[in-house]
Structure formats: C-alpha cells, structure tokens
Ligand SMILES: Nc1nc2c(ncn2[C@@H]2O[C@H](COP(=O)(O)OP(=O)(O)OP(=O)(O)O)[C@@H](O)[C@H]2O)c(=O)[nH]1
C-alpha cells in the first residue's frame with residue numbers, strides 16, 4: 001500500500017472514531033502516525049534527480065515571497081504588475097506551469113517575488129504540481145495567498161414573480177483559503193503561527209521544551225494544568241516515534257498537534273498575507289468586509305487598486321531591517337543599506353558585522369548606534385545589541401583605534417542639520433552624527 005493510501009486509511013479510522021476521554025489516546029497516536037507518513041511523503045523519492053521541471057529558482061535579493069492560490073485568481077497578473085517581469089496571464093486555468101521569478105524594488109531593498117502554478121485540493125498529495133509549488137512556498141519568507149474576491153460576491157437572481165432577490169452564494173474564497181491552509185499545513189507549513197519551540201536562550205516564548213536524551217527515561221512536566229495532553233498521551237506519542245528517553249516540559253496548555261510539531265521538528269513557520277484580488281467586480285460592502293479580515297489586503301490588478309497598500313503590508317510582514325553605513329568623516333551611504341532580518345540570520349550588531357565581512361568581527365571594539373534601537377545618540381553598543389530598521393552604526397575597531405565606518409540616520413540634510421544643532425553640543429564629539437531624529441523615530445518611544 002502506498003503512503004497516500006495509508007494516510008487515507010488512518011484518516012478514515014479517525015473519522016470513524018468517536019471523540020471522548022476513552023479514545024483520546026488512540027486518536028493522538030493516529031495523529032502521530034499520519035504526521036510520520038506525511039514526513040515520508042515529503043522526502044524526495046530515492047534515485048530521482050532534482051531539477052528539470054522549472055521550479056528551481058535561485059534565491060535573489062533580501063527576501064523571497066511566493067504567490068500561492070487556486071488557478072486563475074490573478075497571480076501572474078499580479079507578478080507582472082509588481083515586478084515588470086511578464087508572466088503569461090489568461091482566463092483559462094493552469095496558465096502558469098512553472099515558477100516565474102520577478103523582483104520588487106521597495107525601500108532600497110530587492111524582494112524576489114515568485115509566480116507559481118495554481119494549486120487545488122489534494123496538492124500536498126501530488127495533485128497537479130502541488131508538491132513542487134508547496135516546496136517553493138516552504139523556501140520563502142512570506143506567502144501571499146491570492147484569493148478571488150469575485151467568488152464571494154452576491155448574485156442577483158430573478159424570482160418567479162419577476163422581482164430581483166439577492167442570493168448569497170457561498171463564500172468560495174473563504175473555502176479556498178481553508179483548503180490552501182490545510183494543504184500547506186499537511187506538509188509542515190504553519191501560517192501566521194508562533195512556533196511551539198524556539199532556540200534555547202529565547203525560552204520565554206517556548207511553549208513546549210523538548211529534549212531527547214540518551215538515558216533516564218521520559219520526564220514529563222508542566223508549569224500549569226494541562227487540558228489537552230496528559231502524561232500518558234505524551235508517552236504514547238513519544239513511543240510512536242520510538243523515543244524512550246527525553247525531557248518534556250509544557251509551558252503552555254498546548255495540544256497534541258503542537259507536541260507532534262515539536263517532535264517532528266521540521267515545521268516551517270511562515271507569515272502569510274491574504275490578498276483578495278478582483279475587487280473591481282464586487283460591491284463596496286463586500287470589499288469592506290474582506291478588507292476587515294485579519295492579515296488581509298484587498299486589491300484589483302485590473303484597476304491597479306490598493307497595490308501600494310499590498311506592498312507596504314508585505315514590507316511590514318517581512319520585518320527587514322535596513323542599517324546604513326558611513327565611513328568616518330564622510331556622508332553616510334544611503335543608497336546601499338545592509339539588510340538584516342530577525343527570521344533569517346538575526347539583527348544584532350554581530351550579524352551586521354558578519355554581513356559586511358566575515359573577518360571583521362575580531363577587529364571590532366564597539367559600535368556607535370543612532371536610531372530607534374539606541375537609548376541616546378550615539379549609544380556605545382556591543383556585539384549583542386539588536387538593531388532596528390533605519391539604524392545607523394559606526395564601527396570602532398580595536399587596534400587601529402580609528403573610526404572606520406559611520407552610519408547615520410536616513411532622512412536628513414546631513415551638512416545643514418549638523419550646523420543647526422551642533423551648537424547645542426549634542427553631537428559635538430561626533431560631528432558626523434545625525435543631528436535630527438526622523439519622523440519615524442519621533443513616533444517610536446525612546447527607551448530610557
Ligand atoms: N476582473 C478582474 N480580473 C482579473 C484581475 N486580475 C486578473 N484578472 C483576470 O483573471 C484571469 C486569470 O489571471 P491570471 O493572472 O492568469 O491568473 P493566475 O492565478 O496566474 O492563473 P493560473 O496561472 O492559471 O493559476 C485573467 O483573465 C485576468 O485578466 C482583476 O483585478 N480584476
């Protein structure tokens with residue numbers, strides 16, 4: 001029996017099984033079985049050579065965004081609009097058959113946008129090009145789930161006596177959204193969810209602490225009363241994975257699914273923005289309803305409506321951090337920021353230095369920071385300091401004892417401001433320091 005059939009069989013068994021206290025353990029075990037099979041399904045078949053189907057696109061730019069959606073929702077039209085790269089669009093389904101990359105230039109950064117074939121229910125099991133599409137989604141930093149807003153529209157029908165009656169046609173886009181989320185979840189993608197386990201020094205947000213051991217059996221603990229999982233169920237799940245020695249600590253009232261995610265460990269947590277396209281063909285009330293849904297942006301490619309909002313939302317969700325450099329005594333380089341990301345590589349001063357050159361770190365004495373991450377200007381910071389968007393950093397090297405780089409706040413008339421504020425002595429010791437706080441920083445409360 002193939003893997004898919006086995007998954008189907010277990011799913012059928014789960015559907016047959018009544019949910020109650022007595023079956024709880026059995027259901028938990030079945031969930032773990034399915035999770036294991038799905039993981040197997042994702043492993044590339046032995047002997048298959050990767051490549052050749054047009055889905056291998058080299059990563060480019062400061063982040064990668066994938067367009068995921070049902071056929072003919074307007075993914076290719078959107079790619080053409082936002083990137084200028086042409087991707088064939090047509091009224092028939094499955095117009096796009098491979099992965100087509102384009103580049104969005106936004107806020108001095110380059111973001112790779114990927115157009116993909118439409119996916120349908122069953123994609124994760126290999127229907128259409130679903131598996132390849134989902135693999136690309138997994139490699140990206142943000143998913144734009146494109147949905148057809150016109151599918152949610154009201155339809156006017158004539159009743160038998162000739163009067164117009166409003167009929168509400170099922171909210172298809174909502175159904176599509178659920179199907180796509182399920183398809184992505186079934187292969188380990190988690191959209192807009194917080195990971196149940198994160199790296200050790202960030203334990204504050206760790207929901208379940210899990211560590212395999214060599215000996216000592218299983219130790220099960222929780223910091224609060226649990227309502228979904230108990231010791232016995234946890235043992236059974238671990239047993240299913242043939243884990244007999246481990247430490248498990250629940251810090252929140254997590255579910256069996258969370259526990260399985262932590263054990264599997266190969267889950268990918270990605271942010272997702274829901275993009276409702278084709279609002280040009282629906283009424284304003286419906287547009288309003290869709291726009292109010294969480295994490296959603298309504299657009300029309302045809303009328304170029306709200307695309308700027310989509311871009312700013314995309315930027316917001318990606319959480320990119322631009323840091324500007326400036327050699328001592330010179331104008332800062334505002335054209336070419338170092339772009340960092342908390343999700344990819346981190347945003348500390350150390351990450352920043354490594355970004356410039358991997359050998360730089362050993363020469364760094366300290367850095368001077370201006371911007372929203374600094375408590376006062378300039379702040380002397382160590383390698384662990386976490387930088388924020390539009391910060392400016394000056395690196396002070398060890399032996400040479402000479403300032404090598406200065407980076408300054410962005411939106412200022414450098415020379416003019418210096419003269420204007422220099423008299424107050426605020427930046428006297430560093431005459432090239434930013435002399436004015438940007439509007440953005442005024443809004444941001446400065447830490448004291
Ligand atoms: N009314 C309206 N139609 C649109 C809009 N955007 C795209 N379309 C139309 O929707 C149809 C499908 O567009 P595509 O860009 O090919 O859709 P796709 O999602 O790439 O489709 P596949 O590649 O087949 O999955 C085309 O006929 C477009 O002209 C829009 O904003 N409003």
Ligand SMILES: [K+]
Nearest residue numbers: 072090092095
């Ligand atoms: K199409």
Ligand SMILES: [Mg+2]
Nearest residue numbers: 075076095096
């Ligand atoms: Mg297309």
